Amino acid sequence: MVLKWLTGNPGSRTKRILWSVLLLLMCMAPLFMTPFRLGLLTKFLALAILAVGLDLIWGYGGILSLGHGVFFGLGAYAMAMYLKLEASGTSLPDFMSWSGVEGLPWFWEPFRSFPAALILGMLLPALLALILGFFTFRNRIVGVYFTILTQALVMIVVTLFVGKQEWTGGTNGLTGYPSILGFNLNTPSTKIGLYFITLAALAGAYVLCRRIVSSRVGQVLEASRDGENRVRFLGFDPSRYKTFAFAVSGGLAGLAGMLFVLQVGIISPSMMGIVPSIEMVLWVALGGRGTLIGAIIGTVLLNSAKTGISEAYPEGWLLVLGALFVIVVVLMPKGLVGVWSKVVSSLSRRGGTVHAAVRKEG
C-alpha cells in the first residue's frame, strides 16, 4: 500500500500525508546522524539524482545507457574546476604548473564564476546527451547498439581526460579544494547545508521526472519502448522524444556529479569510467525500473551496502555486486519495488480488498 501511495496516481490525500512524513524524516536526519554518516547520506542522495534520470530513459524509454558516468563526470569536473580555481586564487591550479602550462586554458575561464560553473555543469552533459541522442536515435540506432555506443563514449572521454593531464589533472583528477564560496567544506554546518541542498535537488529531480512520465511524453516513451514502428506510423517522431529524455537524463547526471564532488572532494577519470557506469544501472535495476522511486531506493541501499561491506571486507564488495547483478536479473526483473508490490497485492487479496495494489505492469 505504502508503495502504491508513493508511485500511484497523484493527488490522493493519504499519499500527500505519507510524502510529508517521509520528507519530515529526511529533514530531521541531521539531528540524529553523525556528520560523517550525514556526509555519506548526502553522497547517496546526490547519486540518486542520477539514478532517477537513468530510470527516466531506461525504465520508461527502454534506452539502456552504460555511459552515464560521462555525464556525471562532466558535471563533477565543472564543479571541481570552479572549486580548484577558487582554491588557487590568482595563481594557476597546482597540477597545471607541474605540467608546465603557462596560462589558464580558455575553456577554464568560464569556471571562475560560480553561476557559470553551475549552469555549465548541467548544460554540458545535457548538450552532449542531446547531440549523441540526436544522431543515434534519428538513425534508428537502438537497443544493444546504442548501449555499446554509450560505452564507447565512456572510453573516449576517459582516455581524453587521462591524456590531457595539463588541462584535466590526468589520472589523479581534480582535488585539493577546501571551500566553496568561502564556506569550509568540512565543517558540520556546511555539511548540513549541503545535505539540504542535495535533498532539495533530489526532490526537484524526482518531481521533474514524475511530471515528464505522467505527461504524454511518458506515454509516447513507453509506447515507443514497446513498439517504435507503430509510434512512427501514428505520426510521432520517437527520436525527438528519446533525445529529449536522454538530454534531461544527462543534465540530471551532471547535477548529481556537481553535488557529489562537494561531498567527496575529488573527481578523477576512474569515477566516470565503465565500471561506475555499469554500477549506476544496477542501482536502478535493484530498486525496480520504471518506478522512479525504485531508483532512489536502489541507489541508497546499494551504496550503503557498498560502504558497509567495503569497511568490513574490502575485497568482498565486487563479489557481492556480481552476485546481486545475477540475482536481480534472474529473480527480480522488476526490482525491489516489483517484489514489494507483489507481496502487497497478495496480502490485500487475502485480506479481501477488492482493488489490487499492483500498478499496471511496466
Place this chain on the structure above:
Amino acid sequence: MQPYAKKVDFSVPVRGEVREIGISPIVLSAEDITVTFGGFVAVNGMNLALRKNELHFLIGPNGAGKTTMLDVICGKTRPAAGRVLLGDGLDITKKRDYEIAGLGVGRKFQAPSIFANLSVKENLELTLDPDRSVFRALKVRRNRCTTFEMKKVLEQIGLPDRLHVRAGSLSHGEKQWLEIGMLLLQKPRLLLLDEPVAGMTDEETMKTGMLLQDIAKACSVVVVEHDMDFVRSFAAKVTVMHEGKLLKEGSMAEIQRDPMVAEVYLGKRRETNAQAAGH
C-alpha cells in the same frame, strides 16, 4: 491521371450502402510507382487513385506487390520511381513516415500492434491530439479525461466498456479494432489496412466489414485482402495487382467477369482448359 479533374463534393454520405464507384474527389494518387529490392522488381509502374468515401480492396496473388504498395504510400518504403500525391497536390513521396502519418494517412499493419502495456484509453489518447511535438506533449497529462470523440470512436469500434482494460488483455479481434480506433482518432483522410480480418472468427469478420463500411463514409479506405468472401461481401471497388502491375480495376462483379483476372488470379482458365482437354 488528373488529380484535380473533378471536384464533386460527396462529403455528405448517403445513408445505408456505401456508394458504388462514384466520382468523388481523389484523396491520394500514386503514379507510376516502381519498387525494387536488390534487383527484384516488387512493384512495376503501378498507378492507383484512391477516392473519398470509397472502400477499396487491393487483391492479387502472393508477391503481387500489394503490401509493398501500401508501404510506399505510408512512407515505409521508398519507391525507385514514381510519386505519391495527396488530393491537394502535395507530393509526399520523399516525406518521412511520421510526417505522412501526420498528414492523415493512417496505416494498419497485419499483426495487431497496439501498446499492450497501456490501457485502451491510453492507447486512444496517443492519437487524440493532432500536435505531436515534445513540448506540446509535456503539457498534456496522460489518462485525464475521456473526450466526446473518444467515446464516439469507442462506440464505433464496439469497445465502449473496455476503456480501462489493459490493451494486452484484449482478444485478437478487439486488438485489431482498437488499432483501427486509434487511427480513426487522428481523423485520417485515408486508411491503409493490411489483411485486417486475418485470424478473425466469421462473426468478427462481419463486424469488421461493417466497421470499414462505416469508416468509409468519412474517408477513403484501402484494404489488402486475401479472403475472397470478405472482399465479395464488402468491396465497393476492387483493384487487382499481378506481378507488380495493375491488372484490372472495377466493381467486384466486373472483376469476377474478367477473364484475365480469372486466369492469373483465380487460376480458372487453367481449370477450364484442363476440363476442356478432359472432355
